[in-house]
Amino acid sequence: MKKAVLVIVAMLMAFCLLTASAFADDGKITLEFWHSMGSKTGELIQEIVDEFNASQDEIYIDCIYQGDYTTGGTKIQAAVASGNGPAIAQIEITRVGMYAAAGALLDLTPYAEADENFDVKSLYPGVMDFSYYDGQLVSLPNGRSVPVMYYNVDALKAAGFEKAPENWEELRAAAAATTDPEKGTYGYGCPIGDSWYYLALMLTAGGQVYNEEGNNIGFHNEAGIKPLQLWLDMISDGSLYLPDGDDYASNSALRNSFMAGICNITMQSSAQYRSLADNSPFEVGVAYIPKDVTYAAIPGGSNLVSFGTNLSEEEKQAVWTFMSYMCSGDVAGKYAAGTGYLPTSDAALNSAIYQEKLAQYPYLDIAVGQLEYFVKMPFDETYTEVKDAIVGRYTQEVIINGMSPEDAVEAMWEETGELYE
Amino acid sequence: MNGEMVIPKKRKLDKNQIRERISGYILMAPAAILLFVFTVYPIGFLFYRSLHGGNLITNDPKYTGFKNYEKIFKSADFQKVLLNTLTYTLITVVITIILAVIIAAWLKGSRNPKLNEFTQTVMFTPHVISMVSVATLFLWMMDSKNGLFNTVLQALGLPQGTFISSPSTALFSVALVQIWKSLGYYVLLIMAAIQNIPQSVYEAAEMDDTPKLRVFFKITIPMISPTILFTTVVATIASFKVFDSVSIMTGGGPVNATNTLVYYIYDYAFRYGKPGQASAAGIILLIFVCIITFIQFQVSKSRVHYQ
Structure with a gap:
């Protein structure tokens, strides 16, 4: 018995030596x-x-x-x-x-x-x-990557939408038309805890991520309020699906719901296209993030x-x-x-x-077209805290806790300003 | 220390005594060095770091005095975090310990050894599963729209829960996972304590025809009080340090509803690049745990009966 153990140990050691030298010697x-x-x-x-x-x-x-x-x-x-x-x-x-x-x-x-x-x-x-x-x-x-809009082509067609929504009004209409409370399906889903999507919509409303001086948010105006109002409107339409969880967990929960046909339009990274297209039992369409006043893309x-x-x-x-x-x-x-x-x-x-x-995959290069709309992003370390702890949080305050969009943007502006003091 | 062992100050030590003392220090050294390197030094460094700015990779962070402490005490977020941590601790500790005592007493009283063994095994199993897997499973089951819990509730015609999707129920949902996971461990500890109670005490009570409930409160509970104290302290400290379940299930959200002290420390140290602020929060965590443990021991002095 002891001998057997010894032999095994010796063999293991020899194996380790061999593999180690395989990397070191060449x-x-x-x-x-x-x-x-x-x-x-x-x-x-x-x-x-x-x-x-x-x-x-x-x-x-x-x-x-x-x-x-x-x-x-x-x-x-x-x-x-x-x-x-x-x-x-x-x-x-x-x-x-x-x-x-x-x-x-x-x-x-x-x-x-x-x-x-x-x-x-x-x-x-x-x-x-x-x-x-x-x-x-x-x-x-x-x-x-850039955030893009994914949509269930079949579901939108069935509701009479031949094209992807191009602006916010069309988005809201298409979402409302494809919502069916009986079947438990929603028109539109968005991971609101991930501020990337809020910022993406905000940019199309004419805002900037940061102001000229680079020491505060650049959407302390209508542009910051509008996306929140859009989501609130969609909640009152009953067409907004909110995934549970936070950050990357809410993103993956949302993708699962989209592939399962629970929500028909969603916003996700362009990088998810192949995975969504390959795993959905329907045709997956890709389009730019719908615009309010201008197209814009957040890198x-x-x-x-x-x-x-x-x-x-x-x-x-x-x-x-x-x-x-x-x-x-x-x-x-x-x-x-x-x-x-x-x-x-x-x-x-x-x-x-x-x-x-x-x-x-005919929609593969849709995202490429957004390259020309790329906006400048802050290049400093405080940005992570701003987007997660401030923007992400106040977005949730509005959607979940009923804070007014105006107050939320005001609070984002104040707190970001404090960080740069 | 005994009086005879005190050595008069100026008397010279003979060789044997010196050798004895040196060997004492040598024997103590491994433990002392480990304790110093892995506990005392890190705590000292934590305090030192909490007085400095900069991020994790800046070479020589600037000294900022107590500014980090000032910042976190002023922030509404941190107050919320403290409140969350205390609430979470209260929920998990109280429910876990009460349930553990009741279940342990029930298992002790039950006359069916097979059922006993089975129940114990089933209850203990969650303790050996990694929290990451447990949290991931609960994240799926607690999904407010397609999760198992709500599907079952719906099938039974009961109202559905919001679980981690609503700020009002999220903290409790995370606490529930902790309770489910750790209950079996505490039941086991308390079971062992109950089994150690001398049978003679119960026999005496039986002769006096004492009602069962009275036996439970007047004999069982006082006799296992040292174990209850121990489990309470351990459970409290564990709840204060909750991290993995929060990180996986909610990421501190929604709207900071489940952001706890250790998660806050992680966020500031690694995500937001402010290790000074994180260290200050770490010092506060340390102080909190010390105070609570101290209070628990003080309160229990009059309540705990050591045999």
């Missing part, structure tokens, strides 16, 4: 890549990374899923604070500024300038808003950054090689085609795989 540069994409999208990222690893034999990328943007962001902060930040990470765009300000990000400028195969200028200007800090190139777009999603400021020159070059690979036309095209994220350049848009998928 002289490859091994880099960690942390990302925040679960399920199908995560598998797609893994596939892309596997292809990269197989395509050359100098760099090995270790692809690690770290939870959604919030959870992953937490881990990255803890790692960076202790000086062990990942060589490459995917971070939510509004957090880029914080790391850049602290000097934690690798300046990619020299590598980009030296690279003859990949031109940063080929990327769409709209997706480069979060890439430069103090003139340094600190991040590259990967998995960029979202993630960028790639490197915390490898302490890496060797060779490793830094490897970081760039991988990051530019991720942004290259074919790879970005494949990623966009498999999800609904924006293709980040003409090369991606025209890539064979993207065009092939576009033929199958």
